[in-house]
Amino acid sequence: MDLTNFYNWRYATKQFDIEKPISSKDMNILKEAIRLSPSSYGLQLFKVFIIENQELKRKLRAYSYNQSQISDCAAVFVFCNYTKVSAVDIDEFIELKSSIQEKELSKLNKYGDFLKSTLLKKPSKEVSTWTANQVYIALGNLMTSCAALKIDSCPIEGFQAEEYNKILGLENMTSAVVAAVGYRSSDDFSQKEKKVRKKMNSIFEHK
Numbered sequence: 001m002d003l004t005n006f007y008n009w010r011y012a013t014k015q016f017d018i019e020k021p022i023s024s025k026d027m028n029i030l031k032e033a034i035r036l037s038p039s040s041y042g043l044q045l046f047k048v049f050i051i052e053n054q055e056l057k058r059k060l061r062a063y064s065y066n067q068s069q070i071s072d073c074a075a076v077f078v079f080c081n082y083t084k085v086s087a088v089d090i091d092e093f094i095e096l097k098s099s100i101q102e103k104e105l106s107k108l109n110k111y112g113d114f115l116k117s118t119l120l121k122k123p124s125k126e127v128s129t130w131t132a133n134q135v136y137i138a139l140g141n142l143m144t145s146c147a148a149l150k151i152d153s154c155p156i157e158g159f160q161a162e163e164y165n166k167i168l169g170l171e172n173m174t175s176a177v178v179a180a181v182g183y184r185s186s187d188d189f190s191q192k193e194k195k196v197r198k199k200m201n202s203i204f205e206h207k
């Protein structure tokens with residue numbers, strides 16, 4: 001496994017092959033890449049909508065500056081972050097932790113109280129920024145996993161979140177970022193272009 005090859009192979013796909021779906025086996029691996037992504041305190045305060053329905057994809061394209069990736073890819077992943085954290089979210093997390101790790105609830109309650117004392121008083125704008133930052137970690141994992149499976153993807157911020165939110169019927173959540181996932185069209189000119197990246201020494205400094 002050469003990770004650098006994956007990073008060089010992938011590119012922000014502009015034109016997808018509309019005829020090529022993602023197998024359910026690969027779809028499951030991609031979903032696991034997102035589900036297993038790390039998040040702050042492990043709370044996973046996000047939801048990902050996977051849209052394969054052509055009519056719905058077309059609707060979303062209209063609010064994505066008409067980018068063809070949205071309608072032509074096999075699946076649109078819409079990463080939505082919570083705009084609020086509630087005591088219920090924290091209680092559910094503590095219960096999940098207790099059942100998976102076979103720890104007594106009473107031993108975890110203190111940790112739950114600590115989470116509540118730090119998170120419930122956060123202003124909503126701060127909560128949104130904090131939860132949105134975390135979906136980008138999952139987005140990164142999705143794109144690398146796609147590359148490892150020779151599946152193409154395009155990260156997309158060029159869309160109208162408010163309109164997406166209405167179409168998806170979101171409550172206490174907002175669309176943060178999108179990934180169009182599928183297979184490149186042989187006509188996509190972008191696959192032939194060289195990667196434009198800064199030199200190593202302008203990004204990294206060893207001290």
Ligand SMILES: Cc1cc2nc3c(=O)[nH]c(=O)nc-3n(C[C@H](O)[C@H](O)[C@H](O)COP(=O)(O)O)c2cc1C
Pocket residue numbers: 010011012013014067154155156157158159177195196
């Ligand atoms: C957060 C984010 C948002 C992006 N939004 C769009 C977009 O709306 N439309 C698009 O065609 N490309 C979008 N891109 C792709 C970038 O333009 C692309 O990743 C960058 O130019 C580097 O090229 P490469 O990914 O092909 O190596 C986005 C990339 C990121 C990381």
